[in-house]
Every structure is written in structure tokens, then in C-alpha cells.
Amino acid sequence: MPHYFDYHAHAPIDPRVRDAMIRAFDEVDANPHSTHVHGTRAHASVEMARAQIARLLGARPSEIVLTSGATEANNLALIGVADRLEELGRMHLIVSGLEHPSVLEAAGALTKRGFEVVVVAPASDGAIGMEAIAARITAQTGLVSVGWANHEIGTIQDISGISALARAHGALMHSDLAQAAGKVPVDVGALDLASISAHKMHGPIGAGALFVARRLRAKMKPHLVGGGQESGLRSGTVSAPMAVAFGTACELASDELANEAVRVAALRDRLLAQLSSIPSIGVNGRLDRRLPGNLNLCIDGVDGEALVMSLREHLSISTGSACSAHSLEPSPVLLAIGLDKARAETAIRIGLGRFTTLQQVDEAAAFIASAVASLRSARNRS
Numbered sequence: 001m002p003h004y005f006d007y008h009a010h011a012p013i014d015p016r017v018r019d020a021m022i023r024a025f026d027e028v029d030a031n032p033h034s035t036h037v038h039g040t041r042a043h044a045s046v047e048m049a050r051a052q053i054a055r056l057l058g059a060r061p062s063e064i065v066l067t068s069g070a071t072e073a074n075n076l077a078l079i080g081v082a083d084r085l086e087e088l089g090r091m092h093l094i095v096s097g098l099e100h101p102s103v104l105e106a107a108g109a110l111t112k113r114g115f116e117v118v119v120v121a122p123a124s125d126g127a128i129g130m131e132a133i134a135a136r137i138t139a140q141t142g143l144v145s146v147g148w149a150n151h152e153i154g155t156i157q158d159i160s161g162i163s164a165l166a167r168a169h170g171a172l173m174h175s176d177l178a179q180a181a182g183k184v185p186v187d188v189g190a191l192d193l194a195s196i197s198a199h200k201m202h203g204p205i206g207a208g209a210l211f212v213a214r215r216l217r218a219k220m221k222p223h224l225v226g227g228g229q230e231s232g233l234r235s236g237t238v239s240a241p242m243a244v245a246f247g248t249a250c251e252l253a254s255d256e257l258a259n260e261a262v263r264v265a266a267l268r269d270r271l272l273a274q275l276s277s278i279p280s281i282g283v284n285g286r287l288d289r290r291l292p293g294n295l296n297l298c299i300d301g302v303d304g305e306a307l308v309m310s311l312r313e314h315l316s317i318s319t320g321s322a323c324s325a326h327s328l329e330p331s332p333v334l335l336a337i338g339l340d341k342a343r344a345e346t347a348i349r350i351g352l353g354r355f356t357t358l359q360q361v362d363e364a365a366a367f368i369a370s371a372v373a374s375l376r377s378a379r380n381r382s
Contacts, residue, residue, distance in 0.1 A: 077210055
């Protein structure tokens with residue numbers, strides 16, 4: 001199998017998480033909303049998982065709404081507060097130009113209801129500047145949404161500062177934590193709403209959560225209706241085994257994040273140092289406030305997609321978000337930070353994580369250097 005370097009698309013499930021989920025299928029495979037013994041045991045396991053998720057985020061368990069992933073959580077966050085914002089006459093939203101499509105599309109859907117959505121462009125280093133937010137926020141702004149860390153270039157935003165500005169103007173603050181939770185310290189104390197995904201932090205695909213601050217919960221409206229589960233905010237039967245796996249992933253992240261981030265960042269820096277010997281290579285996004293396992297590189301004279309395909313027998317990397325992997329257009333994130341289309345098409349994204357080894361890093365550097373040399377040579381001959 002190729003070495004895996006696409007941790008932003010998916011962080012492979014931790015064997016300890018998988019074992020916990022398998023045990024849960026044996027021990028608590030029941031409807032947690034039922035009142036018999038089997039249901040009560042399943043319910044207890046879900047609530048333990050909720051507490052583990054809350055611990056990672058610095059939240060109360062009662063503030064965690066279980067969802068199918070961050071995409072659903074982002075939709076619930078934005079659409080769920082729309083009625084309340086409309087009642088208050090705050091129909092002005094601010095989102096960053098670096099957001100995941102699930103945030104941008106949910107915000108776009110609200111324009112059909114009369115909301116005005118302002119998309120704030122990042123600086124060339126991938127930062128969302130306070131002054132850019134300040135220039136666009138108004139007395140009618142109801143919500144500001146800025147992701148904690150970007151899914152392509154890995155830049156980490158000043159969420160506490162942006163939140164303070166939003167709250168000073170009476171606006172709610174939402175952040176997509178899908179890429180940040182479990183990889184860097186996060187605390188939802190500065191947030192009203194926050195979305196996370198299990199499979200980005202070595203949990204199972206198909207599980208996620210939305211943090212909803214206690215003071216806001218009663219003002220939210222559900223996006224999915226039915227049986228009224230999750231205190232009426234998200235109908236649908238909760239899978240106890242999936243919740244157990246998600247909770248276990250959060251527990252492991254809470255306990256191991258600090259040491260893991262240092263180790264992964266050192267591997268990332270080692271890889272970058274070796275790749276820097278390739279002529280005309282550049283890093284997209286600032287390096288000083290960045291996810292520990294992220295590299296996004298432009299390599300002059302090399303088509304990013306061609307490089308990814310030429311390496312597929314050796315490395316699993318990408319040119320950008322998995323959500324837009326089948327699009328023929330260059331990355332919207334790279335265009336947002338000012339790259340032109342031609343340069344954006346030379347980009348690759350490399351994601352390192354928990355199971356990345358030193359040997360894999362050294363071999364990856366050699367594979368990439370060799371593939372770049374071959375592609376450049378073929379281009380020069382044509």
C-alpha cells in the first residue's frame with residue numbers, strides 16, 4: 001500500500017477506537033432512546049461519549065448535539081439560528097473566504113430568505129485579519145463564521161480576537177473545528193456554535209457534533225425534524241456504538257494531543273526541509289500559525305494533479321479538499337489567498353498525522369523529488 005499523507009481528508013481510525021466500537025456493538029447495540037434495560041445501557045454509553053466530546057472542547061455535556069458529521073453540524077449552526085436572527089432584525093452574516101463548502105453553501109442558502117452574506121477575503125498568508133472583519137461588521141450583523149483551522153493550507157485563525165469583535169457588536173460566533181479539534185488545543189469559551197467531525201480525529205466516518213452554547217439552545221430551530229432526539233435539535237436515532245467510538249477518539253485526543261502535535265510538527269518540518277531542495281517550490285499559507293501536520297506547496301512547472309497521479313503507487317496525497325476532488329477548477333482556497341489559476345494548479349496538499357513515521361517522511365521526500373524531476377523533464381521535452 002502507498003504511504004498515507006492525506007490526513008486532512010480523513011484521519012485513519014485508531015485501532016483503540018475501532019476496538020471500542022466493536023465492543024460497543026456487542027454490549028450496547030440497542031436504541032438509546034428506549035427505556036428498557038438494553039436501551040438504558042445504550043443511553044448511558046451515549047452520555048459518556050457526550051461527556052468525552054465536551055471535555056475535548058471545554059464545554060458542558062448538555063451543550064453537545066450529536067450529528068452525522070461536521071457538514072450537518074455546520075448546516076444546523078447557520079440554518080438553526082436563522083429564525084432567531086430574523087426576529088432580531090440581524091440578517092447580516094459574515095463568513096470567511098476560507099470556509100468549507102458546507103459553511104459557504106449554508107450561508108448562501110440563507111440569501112434566499114433575505115439574508116445578506118458578506119464573504120471576507122483572507123490575506124495572502126491565509127490569515128483572516130481583524131481589520132477586515134471590523135470593516136464589514138455592522139449593528140445588523142447576526143453571526144460571524146470563521147473556521148479555526150483551514151482544511152487546505154492549515155492556517156490557524158485568531159478566533160478569540162474575532163469572537164471578541166463579534167460579541168462587541170452583539171453577533172453570534174460560529175467556528176468550524178473539523179480540522180482543529182484533536183490536533184491543536186481548542187476551547188469553545190469564545191464561541192456560541194462550533195462544529196466537529198469524528199473522522200478527522202481518528203474516529204469513525206459518519207459521526208460529528210455541534211456545540212451549542214447553553215444560552216442559545218432554546219433559540220435554535222432543528223434542521224432535521226422527526227422524533228425530537230438530541231433535545232429536539234436533531235431528530236434521528238443515535239447509534240450508541242458510533243457515539244462510543246467518537247467519544248473514545250476525543251478521549252485519546254484530550255490525553256495525547258500535546259505530545260502528538262510536537263511529534264507531527266517535527267515530521268512536517270523535516271519533510272519540508274527535504275523538499276526545499278527542489279527548485280522553485282513554495283509554501284502556501286503562513287508557517288507560524290499552522291496545523292502541525294499540514295503542508296500545501298506550489299511547485300513551478302509541475303501540474304499538481306499530474307504529480308498526485310504519478311505518485312499514487314507510492315503516496316496518497318491530494319491537490320486540495322476531498323469535497324472538491326472531482327472539480328476541474330483550481331482550489332477556491334488558493335484563489336482566495338491571491339494565487340492565479342495557473343499557479344493554483346501547481347499545488348499539492350500533504351497531511352501528516354498520528355501514524356506517520358520518520359521512514360515514511362524520508363521516503364515521501366525522495367518519491368516527490370523524483371516525480372517532480374520526471375515531470376519537469378517530460379515537460380521540457382514536449
